[in-house]
Amino acid sequence: MVKLKSKFVCQECGYETPKWMGRCPGCNEWNTLVEEIYDKKNNAKIIQGASSTYKKLKEVRIEEEERTSTKINELDRVLGGGIVKGSLILVGGDPGIGKSTLLIQVANNLSIKDKKVLYISGEESAKQIKIRADRLNVNSDNLYIISETNMGLIDNVIKDLSPDILIVDSIQTVYHPDITSAPGSVSQVREVTSKLMNMAKSKDIATFIVGHVTKQGSIAGPRVLEHMVDTVLYFEGERHNAYRVLRAVKNRFGSTNEIGMFEMRDKGLKEVENPSEVLITGRPLDSAGTIVVPAVEGTRPMLVEIQALVSSTAFGMPRRVATGIDYNRVILMLAVLEKKAGLQLQNMDCYINITGGIQIREPAMDLGIISAIVSSFRDKEIDTETITIGEVGLTGELRAVSLMEKRLLEASKLGFKKAIIPYSNLKGLEIKNIDIEIIAVKNINEAIEYTLGR
Structure with a gap:
């Protein structure tokens, strides 16, 4: 025994x-x-007479990776142009955010293109998958489904079917029968992922695996899970908001800065081809505390609306709330305003929000945050055709930001006429085809004067 x-x-x-x-x-x-x-078994073996072959780096020949389009342009953009053969892709996100919906739409698109797709669900029965598929008009002849959690049985099905694309939903529900620990544990997740990775690489099967997300927003399970896969995608957004953002945080076959934007509808996820127009549609034109800022995610510029509400506090400790933007960054901007612009904010509640339910983390939003706060504090409107761009330092100076031409071009396309930018961005700036007035400033006091006056 x-x-x-x-x-x-x-x-x-x-x-x-x-x-x-x-x-x-x-x-x-x-x-x-x-x-x-x-x-406890001793599985160590001594390999005799075997050696790995080695070669010089300059002797290695590479070829362009063959990619398969998912027919979803936003997903192809995030993946770097499409799915690479034999790649292992991890998709994470909050419950109900749309991971399974996105993947079954991908499965349908790929199976229509004569690709054999196997969808493995460890959380839903075949009937439940069929109900969702009917709602999304998924009815391809090359899409196969199985409701199973035993990795040994799944392995047999994969060998028998030989699919081109494999989808596992989710990795935390699948277990290996040789491991005695419970499904979802470190040992199980590591072993199952390793098995899928070997299968994907040896048989050129592009594999999607779904991962649960913890309360902190990271994929549940050991960190080694993210190291083993080729690509890690996060599906972000508020469950009660229609818009979703697909973000790559690791990609061996493309950029990690790209994002894709989707809108959740009753017939599934629909691509948002022009996020700027969507995110600023319906913004108030005669209210204080709002301004538009061109943000850049990867290579894509998009206009977002920053809203601020500053009001007298009813408590001893004023509240600071930030939604869609880094809370600590907002606290820094409030401190800079008090010290360098003379605003008395210590007895004021400050609420900052980016509309649309998306998350923006780049420093170019700093000047927009400051402008919105000052506008709300003074209860004075900012010209609706004005945008602000710039990173703010702790001494109140404005620092240059990247991809300024793309930001200005996107703003010009949507009808904005004036842009307040850092003075250091003027050097080398090309605006020949951009119909927008440029105002370059060196610090926040100059920026506030141009946006709101004295």
Whole structure:
């Protein structure tokens, strides 16, 4: 009889220890060590007479990776042009955000193009998948589905069917029968992902796997999961908002800065080809505390509306709330305004929001944040045809930002007539085909004077 042993494994980083500890020595997280049962076997083998071949780097020949379009331009953009054969793609996102909807639409598009697609669900029955497929008008002859969680049985189905595309929804529900720990544990996720990776590389099967997301917004399970795959995509957005953003945080076959934007409808996800027009549609034209800023995600410029509300606090401690933008960045801008612009904000509640339910993290939003706050504080409107761009330093100076021409061109296309930018961005700026007035300023006081007057 095999003697069973136990070990404690960190569910965040995969650190193993024979005894329980409150804090993991590997990642310093608390209460993440979980006991797992395993069979202690000696599987070490000595390989004799075998050696790996080596060659000089300059002798290695590379070829352009063959890509398959998903017929969803926004997804192709994020992937770097399409799906690469044998690639392993991890898709993460909050529950109900639309991961399964997106993937079954991808499966339908690919199966129509004579690609054999196998959709494996560990969370839904075949009937449940069929109900969603009917709602999305998915009815391809080359799309196969199976509701299974046993990796051994899944392996047999893959060998029998030999699909071109494999979709596993989700990786935390699939278990390997040789591992005694529960599905979703570090050992199970690592083993199943390793099995899928070997299968994808050896048989050239492009594989999508869905990963659950923790409360902190990261993919649940060990961090090694993200290291093993070729591409990591995050599906972001508010469940009660129609717009979704697909963002690449790792991509071995393309840029990690690209985003794709979708709108959730009753017939599934629809691409948003012009995010700028969508995000600023319906904005108030006669209200204080609002301004439009051209943001850049990857190579795509898009206009977003920043709203600010500054009001007297009814409590001893004023509130600071930021939605869609980095909270700490907002706190820095408030401190700069108090110190360098003389605004008395210590007894004021400040609420900052980016409309549309999207997240923007770039420093070029700083001047827009400051302009919106000052506008609300003074209760004075900003010209609706004015945009602001610039990073603000702690001494109140404006610093140059990248891709200024693209930002200005996007604003000009949508009818904006005036742009306030950092003075340091004037050098080398080409605006021959851009119909917009440029006002270059060196600090926040000059910017406030041009946007709101003295």
